[in-house]
Amino acid sequence: MDAFTVIGLAGNIVQFVDFSWKLIVGCRAIYKSSEGASAENLALNVIANDIVKLSSAISTSSHDKQLDPLAKECMNISKELLNALGKLTAKGQRTVWTSFQIALKEVWKKGKIEDIYSRLVKVQAQLVVHIQFLML
Secondary structure (H helix, E strand, O other): OOHHHHHHHHHHHHHHHHHHHHHHHHHHHHHHOOOOOOHHHHHHHHHHHHHHHHHHHHHHHOOOOOHHHHHHHHHHHHHHHHHHHHOOOOOOOOOHHHHHHHHHHHHHHHHHHHHHHHHHHHHHHHHHHHHHHHOO
């Protein structure tokens, strides 16, 4: 084998081991979790639920019409995040197989979850800027 083939093969092996390790660690965390989800997803779930409540309160009590669209967008993105996280939670009796399936979905959808969370952080930051401006 030439050097480039060996390097490519070594890279593929490292990727496979990394993917497998993430899958095993995720499966174990989900299986041992009392809620049936990873700690990271549980934390995101708490954050998203809190943002839904706060956005709803801002939307209903807002005197400034500029806050309303941002609060509603925060609420919509939070609900989208909650929906995606709901699909990554083992429901009912957890077995190793269901935990493995959830862990596999979690690895595959990690980019989507991060994208939704990133959008939420951006809109939330803009909402904070508006609220700070109103307090001046």
